[in-house]
Amino acid sequence: MNKFRAAILLAPMLLLLACGAPPTASAPEGEGSEAAAEEATAEAVLAELEGLDGDARRERLIELAVEEGATVTLYSSLNAPILDSVADVFEEETGVAVDQYRASSEAVRDRILQEAQAGFRGADVIETNGPEMQILDEEGTLQPFTSPLQEDLGEGSVAGNWTATRFNIFVVAWNTDLVAEGEQPQTYEDLADPQWEGQLAMEIADVEWYRAVWQYLVEDQGMSEEEADELFEQIASNATFLSGHTTFRQLLVAGEYSLVASDYSYGIDAAADEGAPVAWEPPVEPLFARANGIGLANGAPNPAAAVLLTEWLLSDGQDILLENFITPARADLLDTGDADVRTINVAEYLAEQEEWTQRYEELQQFGEVAED
Structure with a gap:
């Protein structure tokens, strides 16, 4: 980690440890358990989806997400009204509820890093600004994700373990x-x-x-x-x-x-x-243009729901972003x-x-x- 980044990140971590505060005091009850994370992994979910695309892939993901409990936790810096619209339409279309933590991109980054240091798994999916996503990836808090939907995105949309949702x-x-x-x-x-x-x-x-x-x-x-x-x-x-x-x-x-x-x-x-x-x-x-994006949190407690939300936001959810004047990453909607x-x-x-x-x-x- 370079000195500039360390200066940004170290202070809140030290405060967290010194105070003994729980890393996610307002996290929804039941999130972050080690047991939940051990039941399934995003890698296993993606392996099960191998060869599936379109409606068949979506339907299988919904089945797996319902088996997990039909909830997904999203940490995001999207504007609150837009985030609410995304969550409402996603739940209506999939039956999976979205628990939200919304804050600035820096606060989202810091919270993920604090939780990782404390061994706590709160987030399933992270969606925030590109620099913060890149830092989280380099710090090992994101897990690999590949999807056929990435082929439908604009140039430069895939970066390591995170994928652009908007520019x-x-x-x-x-x-x-x-x-x-x-x-x-x-x-x-x-x-x-x-x-x-x-x-x-x-x-x-x-x-x-x-x-x-x-x-x-x-x-x-x-x-x-x-x-x-x-x-x-x-x-x-x-x-x-x-x-x-x-x-x-x-x-x-x-x-x-x-x-x-x-x-x-x-x-x-x-x-x-x-x-x-x-x-x-x-x-x-x-x-x-600077990409802002989405990634699967390492050890996501609800990996199938995490993959489902990520793929939905890279496909149908792009229309919601466009309706709110957000520049989407999907190539057919990216009109400059x-x-x-x-x-x-x-x-x-x-x-x-x-x-x-x-x-x-x-x-x-x-x-x-x-x-x-």
């Missing part, structure tokens, strides 16, 4: 009342134009976006590293750095800013659908038009996260950092 696509977005059609940025270089001074918002933690754009400028556009650094300094000098995409999207809608450098496409789409004067198309390209979309390699980003976080924090001195 966050970073986009430059603008307020259409403040930026006339044809005057919006056409390239990333346009964000450095002095006309945007004081009118641009940047997210204070979008390190992976910064790294991806910087590498594009150097590797694809032929800039020297010094030229790319200078361009970003000029962009930062136009900007106010804010915490949270929801926050700066609300300020964009309200007209406090004309532009945001790296919002999520689904958030802008949802706001526009409600009548807000915001847009991101025609896009500044290339677009950079003719845009050049490039998927961020989460494992490579994490290996360099400490360096790029420091660089992004240093960049912020050229702009204004909003107080919380």
